[in-house]
Amino acid sequence: MIIEALIGFTFVAALLVLLAPNEWAGRLAFALSLVPFVGSLYLWWGFEAGGNALTGGAIAFESRIEWLEIGGRSVSWFVGLDGISLPLVVLTTFLVPLAIVSAWTPIDTRQSQFYGLMLFMEANLLGVFMALDFFLWFIFWEAVLVPMYFLIGVWGGPRRKYAAIKFFVYTNAASLVMFIGFMALVFGLGDSVSSFGLPEITQALAAGELGMWFGIPPETLAMAAFLAMFFGFAVKVPIVPVHTWLPDAHVEAPTPVSVMLAGVLLKMGTYALLRYNFTMLPDQASLLAIPIAVIAVISVIYGAMLALAQKDLKRIVAYSSVSSMGYVILGLVVFTEYGVGGATFQMVAHGLISGLMFMAVGVVYNATHTRMVDDMAGMADRMPIAVGILVAGAFAYMGLPLMAGFAGEFFIFVGAFGADAALPYAPVFTALAMFGIVIVAGYLLSAMQKTLFGPFRLETDYEVGPAPFHDVAPLGVLLAAIIVLGVAPDLFFEMIRDAALPVVEGVSVDG
């Protein structure tokens, strides 16, 4: 019942905030958003699960209620947690209050609607990570798009309409392709599954129940479904070359929305890739290991190169997200304990770090009203604390040891380097991907040097002083979390590894 209470409360909170007056909607939303955070800590504290929820492991806080029946297969309200989903749930509930506080300064119109939509999005995000029934999951998955569309389109920058519609069209088209792919699988399974529960479908696929459907042999069907789902999720992640919606959405979105977009929404894509493509269809994933690894490495290098070429601080961070997501894909495709586990860990780490970076850039922007690298210099003189945290965040991005980013990337590289079994030429791919870190360091350091240090100079007429406390506080909290997770990755990594192992063992490595 605790999961239902958590999701239900967040929906009610969204409604309350929506009806609250603009003056204190932000405070109310922050107070209410602490409740799901505490709730998720309780979930963490009482977490008892073993293995992966999809492959037959014990599911924590499982709850299943029959809903309806479609063509002989039941759809139910089926939620639960395992070691892969819990860290993402905690990440979501942790980031939302911080994002809400970071919105107090920049959001100055229609506040109650803004915070209401943020909480509405949080409720649906929680649903995405907790749902274990395909239909339930898909409903939450799509329901995340609607608040995001409005958050970008109403409160965004000058080209907000274009960005919102591009985001909406890209992700909706992708969802449709993915949906069709998954449905083909379900039809191929025929009578061997009696529900849309993800565990049941995964286990039926693992047992080789996939049959002919409309004259299509099972291997072709599985491959087509894999490709359709991979495409659908790749747009969300995003992976080069379907990443072009992301920089537009990020640049136009207000800071707190960017935080949610980079911090949690992108993880929906990698989470779904892990759950659907790599857990359900591991054989197809290993057949396609080389092409996927090539795409991953291209994402890493090309995303970093794009970031190198940007003049806008927010665009730099946005493109570097593309780069970081490439590591996650590489970690998934190698099918080793540390690869898959590290990829999941990296989802959380990157959620925190990119959240911090967007927030810090937002704080600078609040004061200067520009994000252009060339427009400013020497910001460290005027806002020492915020800039200090921004620098720390940048080092976390570059993978400084004892910070969360290092742990995530290190796990992935360790897992990928010796993974010749699932991925031929694994050391080559790993080495190429590692080169991405050099580029990251290059662009972050140069941007930092130009804007933050040296004598103060600003092309706009705004007075720049130290940022207000409620702008800096969330940055500090995020930095603390990044360091804690970097020093003690086992807080999450243990349960992640527990849930990742069955995925790795499920794959038949035949060279």
Added chain:
Amino acid sequence: MVDQLPQWAALAPVLALAATGLLLLLIDAIKPSARSNTSMAVTSALGALVSLALTVWFVVAGTGHEDTGGAIYLFADAIKVDTMALFFTAIFASVTALVVVAAHDYFHDHESPAEFYSLVLFSATGMALLAVANSLAVVFVALEMVSLPSYALVGFLKKNRGSVEASLKYFLVGAVSSAIFVFGISLVYAATGSLILSDVAEGIETVDGLAGVAGAGIVMMIGGVAFKTASVPFHFWAPEAYEGAPAPVSAYLSSASKAAGFVVAFRVFTEAFPIGASISAGIDWVLAFGILAVVTMTLGNFAAAVQENVKRMLAYSSVGHAGYALIGLAAISAGGSSNDAVMGAAMAHLLVYGFMNTGAFLFVAMAERWGVGRTFADYAGLAKRAPIACVAMAVFMFSLAGLPPFAGFFSKYFLFMGAIDNGFVWLAAVGAINSVISLYYYSRIVKAMFLDDPSSESALDAVDVRPTGLYGAVIFAAVATVLLLPGFGPVIETAEAAAAALF
């Protein structure tokens, strides 16, 4: 409790609607002073709700269901009350209630609104009668009973040229198609020797030499159905009539009247012209409906995509949705294992459509009441002044497009899955592609309302009026559209059971 009632009590939902219509006339005749807009609206809304309550009660109690003794036949088999009839009556009664509540505000300054309510109620009576008709004669009479008040309703704003012109066009096309329909009935009667549906079915099995006559009759009847459901090739009246008519009437026609067309189609074609017998007689009406479905949804969608006028866009979208619902007839086959699933899904889609489409037209009614204009551009920035109503409209639009958090997702999904299960992948594919296209023009309204800025500061000043009834109806429809997602189970089960009784 239901089983202690006399047989004719099964007609109570129909009678409730008829009695309300008569009561409205009575009030109008004997006490003209009492015929204020409000009292008329309240009376008719109560009547519709009583009918709805009776319907729901009967469905829950299983009236006409196989488990409680099967369909109830009355008046020498001319009337047949079964689950399907009750299901559709629920749609008609819900839409009627929403429309009369909304009309109260829409006609707030009309000189004699009383006739409006009685016309709506009589038309609703005709629809409910259509749902229980078991004889082609009753079908025709009931169809006329739906149509005649509709013509008057479309032209209800008699000083408005658009309204009158729409009424005339609607009437002319309607009269022609009625003639064609009744001529079709006469040919079927000539070939089979009966008007009672089950007897016609027997006649079809032994039709042999008269197959040509029966076939011509069936084709003509398809024409009549196409008119009533606003499907190609008899859809031309729909955009004109919906655009010219007062918006509550458009809501009524595009939701309830369309569903009435489908109840005739579903019942008459499955019961009177069984698929197997028809095909062996060389009359493949399933294929005809398949072609109509594809053409209707594609044409409706593409036409809707190029409109600038919101009401006209909704009118074409309504044509498109007729195409989706036609899948219910087009994706069935003799002995098909999922016949009941696909037709049940079409029925459930019509129910969901009844709320989301009525709501959308009622929002247009509200915009007309405000006087903000009719095009997409005129809706720019509405959300700043009327956020709640605009959220409701966004719900309708996303639901019509079939996006997941709303009931329209499930109803379309069940429909397409039913078609695939029955082997009609191509129909489902065309439907799905059309659904994707439709997102474009539905989201245009959302974009205009929420993202665009109004053309001038004063453009939306009129929006400060808050018509209570219209607001209530729109919000209720939106809540229903959302709640039908978690509550879709009972709806689809009832619909599938109702459809299963037909095969």
